[in-house]
Amino acid sequence: MTYTTLPDGYRQIGEVDLMRDRRAMLLVNISALIIAAVLFLLGLIVHPFRLFSDSFSSLLIRLILFYAGALLYLVLHELVHGVLMRYYSGLRPHYGFNGIYAYAGSEAYFDRNRYRIIALAPVVLLGTILLLLCIVLPDTLFWYFYLIQIMNLSGAAGDLYVSLLLKKLPDDLLVQDSGVAMKFYSCTP
Numbered sequence: 001m002t003y004t005t006l007p008d009g010y011r012q013i014g015e016v017d018l019m020r021d022r023r024a025m026l027l028v029n030i031s032a033l034i035i036a037a038v039l040f041l042l043g044l045i046v047h048p049f050r051l052f053s054d055s056f057s058s059l060l061i062r063l064i065l066f067y068a069g070a071l072l073y074l075v076l077h078e079l080v081h082g083v084l085m086r087y088y089s090g091l092r093p094h095y096g097f098n099g100i101y102a103y104a105g106s107e108a109y110f111d112r113n114r115y116r117i118i119a120l121a122p123v124v125l126l127g128t129i130l131l132l133l134c135i136v137l138p139d140t141l142f143w144y145f146y147l148i149q150i151m152n153l154s155g156a157a158g159d160l161y162v163s164l165l166l167k168k169l170p171d172d173l174l175v176q177d178s179g180v181a182m183k184f185y186s187c188t189p
């Protein structure tokens with residue numbers, strides 16, 4: 001279920017705030033760096049490259065295209081969160097960037113299953129699309145899309161972290177996600 005107001009009897013039982021909780025922020029960011037490093041090394045094994053095999057202008061064009069693709073990916077990632085938030089709640093989500101994280105947030109209260117879908121949908125959906133692009137497009141485009149895939153998988157460290165926390169919380173859990181802070185509610189004593 002999804003609620004636009006907190007149901008009677010529910011109280012806040014926890015919170016994850018990746019801006020204020022230094023321990024959680026470090027855990028998520030270190031996890032993201034480890035995931036990125038492992039994926040980069042795996043990419044080198046699967047598809048080695050030579051950094052300076054292209055001319056300077058060709059390399060510059062590839063960098064510009066990569067940054068444009070990375071920006072598009074960030075927007076799409078947050079849009080997937082937001083579309084699902086709106087679909088489940090009927091409320092318009094809000095979007096932002098706080099200097100460290102891009103985010104989508106909502107005033108709604110989502111049950112565990114809906115929130116898990118909201119949290120993990122971008123990494124699964126965009127990850128599948130990026131994997132297919134890495135497989136079907138010419139080898140010359142592998143690293144372009146694979147680097148964005150690394151962003152996708154490592155950037156989802158926060159979503160994965162919160163999804164794992166949900167397992168430890170009561171069955172009647174409701175989650176309100178303001179963007180970078182998730183508040184957990186339950187009526188279980």
